Every structure is written in structure tokens, then in C-alpha cells.
Amino acid sequence: MTSFNEIVLAAGSGAYALLIAPFSEFAFMRRGLVACLALAMGCGPVGVLLVLRRMSLMADAMSHAVLPGAAVAYVLFGLSLPALGGGGLIAGLVVAVAAGLITRATSLREDASFAALTMISLAAGVLIVSVRGGGIDLLHVLFGAILAVDDASLILIATITTLTLPGLALIYRPLVVECFDPAFLRAVRGGGGLVHLAFLVLVVLNLVAGFQALGTLMAVGLMMLPAAAARFWALEVGSQAAVAVIGAFLAGYGGLLLSFHADLPSGPAIILVAGIFYLLSMGLGRYDSLRTRWFPGRHLSA
Amino acid sequence: MPTEQPKGVGQLRVHGLTLGYQRHPAVHHVNGVFASGSLTAVVGPNGAGKSTLLKGLMGLIRPLAGRVESFGLAPADIAYLPQLAEIDRTFPVSVLETALLGHWRRTGSFGAYTSAMVSSARAALATVGLAGFERRPIGSLSVGQFQRALFARALVHDARLILLDEPFTALDERTTHDLLGLIKTWHDQGRTVVAVLHDLEQVRGHFPDTLLLARELVAWGPTVDTLTTANLSRAKAMAEAWDEHAAECHRGAAA
Numbered sequence: 001m002t003s004f005n006e007i008v009l010a011a012g013s014g015a016y017a018l019l020i021a022p023f024s025e026f027a028f029m030r031r032g033l034v035a036c037l038a039l040a041m042g043c044g045p046v047g048v049l050l051v052l053r054r055m056s057l058m059a060d061a062m063s064h065a066v067l068p069g070a071a072v073a074y075v076l077f078g079l080s081l082p083a084l085g086g087g088g089l090i091a092g093l094v095v096a097v098a099a100g101l102i103t104r105a106t107s108l109r110e111d112a113s114f115a116a117l118t119m120i121s122l123a124a125g126v127l128i129v130s131v132r133g134g135g136i137d138l139l140h141v142l143f144g145a146i147l148a149v150d151d152a153s154l155i156l157i158a159t160i161t162t163l164t165l166p167g168l169a170l171i172y173r174p175l176v177v178e179c180f181d182p183a184f185l186r187a188v189r190g191g192g193g194l195v196h197l198a199f200l201v202l203v204v205l206n207l208v209a210g211f212q213a214l215g216t217l218m219a220v221g222l223m224m225l226p227a228a229a230a231r232f233w234a235l236e237v238g239s240q241a242a243v244a245v246i247g248a249f250l251a252g253y254g255g256l257l258l259s260f261h262a263d264l265p266s267g268p269a270i271i272l273v274a275g276i277f278y279l280l281s282m283g284l285g286r287y288d289s290l291r292t293r294w295f296p297g298r299h300l301s302a
Numbered sequence: 303m304p305t306e307q308p309k310g311v312g313q314l315r316v317h318g319l320t321l322g323y324q325r326h327p328a329v330h331h332v333n334g335v336f337a338s339g340s341l342t343a344v345v346g347p348n349g350a351g352k353s354t355l356l357k358g359l360m361g362l363i364r365p366l367a368g369r370v371e372s373f374g375l376a377p378a379d380i381a382y383l384p385q386l387a388e389i390d391r392t393f394p395v396s397v398l399e400t401a402l403l404g405h406w407r408r409t410g411s412f413g414a415y416t417s418a419m420v421s422s423a424r425a426a427l428a429t430v431g432l433a434g435f436e437r438r439p440i441g442s443l444s445v446g447q448f449q450r451a452l453f454a455r456a457l458v459h460d461a462r463l464i465l466l467d468e469p470f471t472a473l474d475e476r477t478t479h480d481l482l483g484l485i486k487t488w489h490d491q492g493r494t495v496v497a498v499l500h501d502l503e504q505v506r507g508h509f510p511d512t513l514l515l516a517r518e519l520v521a522w523g524p525t526v527d528t529l530t531t532a533n534l535s536r537a538k539a540m541a542e543a544w545d546e547h548a549a550e551c552h553r554g555a556a557a
């Protein structure tokens with residue numbers, strides 16, 4: 001008969017093997033985890049502001065716009081993640097700035113000009129990749145490979161996060177004010193146009209960081225899903241951002257474990273875990289979730 | 303025109319101002335002066351260009367013709383209260399944070415709030431009757447309470463020229479009364495106040511000057527002379543139609 005201590009030991013080592021060993025034993029898993037942490041810290045706050053500015057779908061559109069840049073970089077430099085990232089960055093910025101300029105110069109709304117430029121961009125990207133690369137490479141670009149993140153890519157991701165946080169702090173106040181009282185921001189000459197452009201640049205930067213790890217199709221998931229989920233847990237912008245960062249990191253951790261143990265591709269695994277986090281938040285969250293709607297509890301006395 | 307035209311700081315002079323969208327004028331060749339320290343109501347039918355005029359005075363839209371000349375007023379000296387409908391009241395920001403935005407010209411977009419600024423914002427909230435609401439998100443306020451918060455922001459701004467776009471729409475009597483009192487205080491302090499309003503009784507009771515607008519200027523001067531039956535029915539008749547194929551206007555800009 002096994003003693004209580006032995007059961008605890010067995011459970012402990014089981015948990016260790018399940019939750020920690022993959023990272024202590026394999027360097028690529030550690031790198032993936034660090035990449036997830038850096039991504040979460042950048043994507044969380046950016047995602048929350050995207051949701052508040054009602055730009056969720058625009059971020060999705062922009063993530064596809066990154067593709068042709070990455071494709072051209074792939075044709076020129078082969079499968080090097082920093083090169084792909086640089087190419088994607090340039091393409092994303094061109095689309096973001098062009099869409100912003102078209103919006104401010106014509107009466108076409110921003111979502112429409114984004115959609116138009118993105119489709120052009122995406123079609124060009126898929127064409128380039130399919131003419132010059134094989135099917136495997138296309139999959140790689142579309143879905144990323146967080147477990148193939150090397151030191152150079154890790155430094156790129158960390159650099160982007162390091163730029164994002166102070167960048168956001170710098171434009172935070174006008175960015176928030178423009179969401180809820182745009183006329184006031186214009187009245188105080190708060191530089192709405194410039195701030196918007198700076199924000200788009202930060203979005204593209206973070207998409208490129210995510211693109212390294214998760215691919216063009218998935219990158220936006222780590223940005224939007226935790227941010228959308230955070231809305232159910234916190235009321236203020238700052239606390240929503242904190243929840244989004246934690247959620248994104250937990251999704252990264254859970255997704256890496258899932259992909260390791262079940263031998264699944266890491267990008268979709270991470271995004272699926274983020275999706276589960278979102279669905280649970282929507283169901284059980286503290287504010288405005290289905291739980292509070294269906295089981296509101298007795299009303300308060302005042 | 304207002305009878306007095308002192309050359310004081312805070313004066314706003316309008317020369318042949320034409321504002322509009324896609325070359326169609328919404329405000330057509332308006333001339334006159336908002337005297338320093340004046341309290342003026344802007345009145346007119348819907349679509350008369352009242353809000354457009356305020357935006358033009360702020361310099362937010364470029365005139366199609368004419369210009370606005372301000373004497374000693376930087377953009378930072380002008381406080382602007384937009385229509386409630388233009389604001390997203392579900393946005394997660396607190397009442398205190400809203401009032402603190404009035405310090406913008408001192409903090410810019412990045413400067414920190416000093417404790418003196420925070421206490422002046424708290425004082426402004428107390429003045430408008432929102433003491434104790436500081437931590438509440440604006441989404442939890444009623445329309446009247448939210449308008450009080452915006453007035454607190456304008457108080458904090460401490461501007462020499464204050465532009466209010468339909469400040470009393472959808473407010474109950476008591477809130478309107480309190481906020482009118484605040485406007486009177488601003489007037490007594492010598493600030494220039496311009497407010498877009500619909501309630502003519504309110505205008506007659508509280509606003510010494512009135513600008514009656516129906517795209518064209520109908521009348522501008524002391525309220526008693528402006529809000530006459532003849533002027534009001536002229537305004538009603540003039541507010542008509544947007545002519546898709548209107549010919550170019552050749553009226554002299556110097557008019």
C-alpha cells in the first residue's frame with residue numbers, strides 16, 4: 001500500500017512533468033515562453049485600445065497586409081524570421097499610413113480604405129509566396145513557428161515590446177480622449193491625426209512581433225482575444241490592459257504545453273487557448289457577462 | 303451687432319465668415335463681433351448652421367470664405383463643450399479623470415497632474431454638485447450628471463472664451479437652473495460666453511445678446527431687438543433647402 005507521502009510525490013512529479021519539465025528540459029520551449037511573455041506585454045494594452053477604438057476588425061485586416069512584405073523578404077532572403085519581420089513591418093506601415101491618409105483626404109471611411117488596401121496586399125502576398133516558395137513555406141508564413149524562434153527573433157520581439165510600452169504611455173491620454181470625446185481633443189489641439197498614426201504604427205509593430213511566432217493569420221488573435229476577454233473582468237482602461245496581458249501570457253503558456261504534449265502546431269494551440277479564455281470570460285466574467293445577465297443576484301439596497 | 307465693441311482681449315470678430323461642407327455654405331457671410339465679456343445665445347432653426355458656426359469660431363473647420371479674428375486669444379484660451387450626442391458615454395473613464403482633462407493646456411498630452419490640479423478638479427466637481435462622484439465611471443451617470451461633469455471640465459479649463467453647443471438639451475429643470483447659474487458666474491467674471499440654445503424663453507431670461515442664424519445672419523444684437531416675431535419668421539423661411547445645383551456665390555467677401 002502506498003503511503004500518503006508517495007501519492008503526493010507522484011502527483012507532484014506528475015504535475016512537474018506536465019507543467020514545468022517541458023520548459024526546463026527544452027531550450028526551444030523556454031524561448032517560446034519568453035517570446036509569449038514579451039508578446040503578451042505588448043499586445044495586451046494595444047489590443048485593449050483597439051477594442052475601445054472599435055478597430056478590432058481593422059487590426060485583423062492589417063495583419064493580412066503584412067503578408068506581401070514578408071513574402072518579398074522570403075524571396076530575397078529565404079526563411080529568416082528577422083528578414084520576414086522587417087519586410088512585414090514595411091508592408092504593414094505602408095498600408096496603415098496609406099489608409100490613414102486616404103481616410104483623412106477623402107470621404108471614404110477608414111474601415112473601407114483598410115479593407116481595400118488589405119485585399120490588394122494579401123492577394124499580392126499569396127501570389128508571391130505561391131510562385132516562389134513551396135507549400136511548406138507558405139504554411140510557415142501563414143501560421144508561424146513559435147518553437148523555431150531563434151535569438152535574433154527573440155531580440156526583435158523584445159525590442160518591439162520595449163518600444164511599445166513607452167510609446168503607448170506617450171500617446172495614451174490623447175488616444176483615450178479621442179475615443180470618448182473627439183471634439184474636445186480637436187478643440188484643445190491634441191493632435192488626433194498624429195496620435196492615430198502613431199498608434200497604427202504600434203499596432204503594426206506588434207503584429208510583426210506576433211507574426212514571428214504565430215504567423216500572419218494568427219498574430220492578431222493574441223492581440224484581440226485577451227483584450228476582448230478583459231472587458232468582462234475590469235472597468236477601467238488600465239486594469240483591462242493588465243488583465244489582457246495576464247490572459248495573453250497564460251494563453252501562450254497553456255498553448256505551448258498543449259502543443260508539446262499533444263504534438264500540435266503551436267500557433268493555433270496558443271490562439272485556441274486564448275479563445276477558451278475569451279469564451280470563459282464571456283460566460284463567467286465579473287461585468288456584463290452571461291452569468292451576470294442570467295443570474296444577476298438580488299438587487300442592491302441603493 | 304452688439305452696441306458696444308470694446309477692443310478688449312477676449313473679443314472675437316467675424317469677417318464675412320462662410321463655413322460649409324462640399325462647397326455648400328452652412329453659414330453664409332456672417333459679420334459681427336462677440337464683444338469681450340459678452341454673453342451671447344446663438345439661436346436658429348435646425349440646420350441653421352449653429353454648431354457649424356461654433357466649430358468655425360474654434361478654428362476646427364476651415365472657412366470657405368472670410369475669417370475669424372481673435373484678439374489675444376490662443377486656441378488654449380477657448381473652452382468648448384460639444385453636444386452630448388458626440389460623446390461616447392459608455393467609455394471606461396471616471397468622473398474625476400473627465401474633469402482633470404480641463405487642465406489640458408497646462409499638462410499637454412503627456413504632463414502629469416499635480417496635486418493642486420487634482421484638488422482644483424475636485425473643487426470644480428463640488429461646484430457643479432458632483433462631490434462624491436469622483437471615482438464613478440461616466441457610464442453610470444445620468445445625462446444631467448454627465449453634463450455637470452462636462453461643465454466642471456470647462457470650469458477647470460479656466461478659459462476666457464467658452465463655447466457651449468446645446469448645453470441644456472435633455473436636461474431637467476433643476477440641472478438647467480444650476481448650470482445657468484454657472485454661466486452667469488462666468489459672465490460676471492468677465493469671460494466671453496457663446497451658447498447654442500433652442501429655448502427662446504431661456505434666452506430672453508438669461509442672455510443679454512442673441513445671434514439669430516438661418517444659414518444667413520438674420521439679426522445679431524441685444525436679445526430684445528433680435529428675438530422679434532418678424533425676425534423669427536424670417537429665420538424660419540430662410541432655413542430652407544439645400545440646393546444640389548446651386549450656382550457659385552459671387553457676393554464680395556468684404557461685405
